[in-house]
Amino acid sequence: xxxxxxxxxxxxxxxxxxxxxxxxxxxxxxxxxxxxxxxxxxxxxxxxxxxxxxxxxxxxxxxxxxxxxxxxxxxxxxxxxxxxxxxxxxxxxxxxxxxxxxxxxxxxxxxxxxxxxxxxxxxxxxxxxxxxxxxxxxxxxxxxxxxxxxxxxxxxxxxxxxxxxxxxxxxxxxxxxxxxxxxxxxxxxxxxxxxxxxxxxxxxxxxxxxxxxxxx
Numbered sequence: 001x002x003x004x005x006x007x008x009x010x011x012x013x014x015x016x017x018x019x020x021x022x023x024x025x026x027x028x029x030x031x032x033x034x035x036x037x038x039x040x041x042x043x044x045x046x047x048x049x050x051x052x053x054x055x056x057x058x059x060x061x062x063x064x065x066x067x068x069x070x071x072x073x074x075x076x077x078x079x080x081x082x083x084x085x086x087x088x089x090x091x092x093x094x095x096x097x098x099x100x101x102x103x104x105x106x107x108x109x110x111x112x113x114x115x116x117x118x119x120x121x122x123x124x125x126x127x128x129x130x131x132x133x134x135x136x137x138x139x140x141x142x143x144x145x146x147x148x149x150x151x152x153x154x155x156x157x158x159x160x161x162x163x164x165x166x167x168x169x170x171x172x173x174x175x176x177x178x179x180x181x182x183x184x185x186x187x188x189x190x191x192x193x194x195x196x197x198x199x200x201x202x203x204x205x206x207x208x209x210x211x212x213x214x215x216x
Contacts, residue, residue: 002184002214003164004133005103006154009114011045011170011189012204014126015091016084020044023080024056027072033059042190046171048115048144049073081118087125095205100131106215109133111154113167115145134158145173148181155183166214168204184214 010016021041028036036059044052053073057064064072103110111134112119119137123129134157136150143149148162155165167178170189178185179196187197188204199214201207209215 001164002108002166003160004109004111004155004158004166006111006113006136006151006165006167006178006183007132008046008167008169008171008174009112009116009119009122009137012168013093013096013128014087014122015093016087016122017041017045019080019083023076023083024052026079027076028056028059030075031056031060031062031072035059045190046115046145046169046173046177048138048141049077049117051144077118081121084118084121084125087122089127092126092128093203093205095203095207096128099204099207099209100128102209103215108215109158109160111158111165112136113151113154114138115141115150145171146176146180148177148183151178151181151183155181166198 007013021038024041025036036056040055043055050073053069100110110132112132114137117138119135134154136154136157140153141150151167155162162182166184166186168186168188169175169178170191172191172194175185175187175191175194175196184198186199187194188201192200192202
């Protein structure tokens with residue numbers, strides 16, 4: 001029986017994907033990279049900040065040192081964090097609050113499993129910080145999805161086995177990470193057609209979770 005749901009953050013609970021794209025696009029423009037697109041940004045979903053930076057730098061022949069890369073990643077994050085100042089509960093995706101309430105009634109624990117180091121700030125801004133029993137994010141991890149580390153840490157914080165957890169993800173890397181960690185995986189949004197997913201839905205709001213055998 002499932003005892004916990006572990007949520008990815010960006011694209012699953014909150015609409016920050018566009019903010020990430022605009023921040024990376026701004027950095028790319030500053031570097032003279034004019035070919036960074038939203039398709040490239042899709043590849044950045046679910047992975048670490050440094051791995052995302054490498055996707056941007058694929059577009060330029062210029063070579064950067066590790067120290068310079070850290071500076072570039074921090075520059076992007078500064079742009080992104082500034083854009084979060086206007087974030088509020090209105091930026092939660094439809095159905096999120098209802099689903100969390102449903103899980104509470106079922107006595108199913110909830111956790112966050114996100115690569116973002118800005119997770120605490122986003123949860124605070126959107127008013128859902130105290131809706132979760134555990135938070136695992138980029139501040140806790142050293143490995144990027146599809147490595148399952150972020151989800152395994154969440155399970156550990158909950159005091160549960162991986163097999164007792166289901167992950168909800170909108171990235172292929174995240175779905176792979178969930179399966180690598182021995183967890184059930186629900187694919188939503190951009191990952192909806194991932195063949196590794198155990199369950200699929202366009203969004204949490206469109207998922208008939210009340211009749212899903214995971215929660216029976």
